[in-house]
Amino acid sequence: MLNIYIMLKKEYNCFRCGYRAKKSNVQHHFRRTTACKREITCPYTDEEIKILNERQFVKEDYKKIKNGNIAEIINIDTQNQTINHITNNITNNHITINIPKIIPFDQDWDLSLIDYSDKVFLSIADQVYTPFLKLILENEINNNVIIDNYNTSKGLVFKKLNLEEKYHEITIEKIIDESMLKLNKLLHDIYDDILSKNEKYNNKNFNKRIDDQKKFINQKLNDYNNNKNTKIKIREFIHNIYIDKKDNAIQNQKLVIQNKDNIETEY
Numbered sequence: 083m084l085n086i087y088i089m090l091k092k093e094y095n096c097f098r099c100g101y102r103a104k105k106s107n108v109q110h111h112f113r114r115t116t117a118c119k120r121e122i123t124c125p126y127t128d129e130e131i132k133i134l135n136e137r138q139f140v141k142e143d144y145k146k147i148k149n150g151n152i153a154e155i156i157n158i159d160t161q162n163q164t165i166n167h168i169t170n171n172i173t174n175n176h177i178t179i180n181i182p183k184i185i186p187f188d189q190d191w192d193l194s195l196i197d198y199s200d201k202v203f204l205s206i207a208d209q210v211y212t213p214f215l216k217l218i219l220e221n222e223i224n225n226n227v228i229i230d231n232y233n234t235s236k237g238l239v240f241k242k243l244n245l246e247e248k249y250h251e252i253t254i255e256k257i258i259d260e261s262m263l264k265l266n267k268l269l270h271d272i273y274d275d276i277l278s279k280n281e282k283y284n285n286k287n288f289n290k291r292i293d294d295q296k297k298f299i300n301q302k303l304n305d306y307n308n309n310k311n312t313k314i315k316i317r318e319f320i321h322n323i324y325i326d327k328k329d330n331a332i333q334n335q336k337l338v339i340q341n342k343d344n345i346e347t348e349y
């Protein structure tokens with residue numbers, strides 16, 4: 083990641099793909115009609131990339147970027163609370179950052195911030211999977227997937243591999259397949275929870291309604307797995323939800339990377 087910061091003399095960067103070359107080549111790179119691919123370690127939002135890509139050609143800013151004062155450059159142009167937060171907490175040579183614990187993709191999402199009324203809604207609604215994913219991603223710590231745009235075939239997921247939690251590149255197909263399985267499992271958890279809360283009333287109609295909903299979501303998952311058209315449709319929905327949440331997910335990636343750098347840097 084630090085490679086992005088260390089720029090050799092008279093070398094310019096594409097802060098998106100990591101391309102590095104002399105000025106005219108980088109400027110030519112920016113004029114390409116097809117967008118370049120986001121580098122796996124790129125921790126910047128599209129807006130921040132745009133700022134950095136432009137500002138590096140300003141002499142003073144080039145120096146700042148070269149010295150690693152990237153936060154300063156981005157702060158000038160944006161109200162980036164994450165970076166403000168990090169900068170403001172550097173005191174007495176101790177860096178204290180309360181990093182929210184981002185949930186790895188191979189674990190269940192955190193549902194603690196979802197209202198009970200929303201859960202009840204999910205137990206009667208006809209559309210379940212996509213509203214549920216939207217609700218889940220409203221909680222920042224669940225934003226562990228980065229999908230850059232609609233044309234890309236791969237995305238990034240934050241997960242643990244070989245004892246290390248970091249971002250891994252996997253196919254979007256796999257991200258969505260696994261998302262569907264996770265959503266199905268969590269919906270069952272929610273429905274069981276609702277059933278247990280209403281146990282004392284022993285309302286047969288209500289219980290049947292929930293059981294029907296369980297069958298319904300299983301059928302949906304089944305359709306997703308076996309019906310090509312359904313699969314394409316659901317994939318598109320889920321893909322778009324992740325793209326909508328991309329900036330939040332990148333802020334999380336920034337915190338993960340920043341945190342790692344801080345651990346390695348002993349003052």
Ligand SMILES: [Zn+2]
Pocket residue numbers: 096097098099100101111118119
């Ligand atoms: Zn590029």
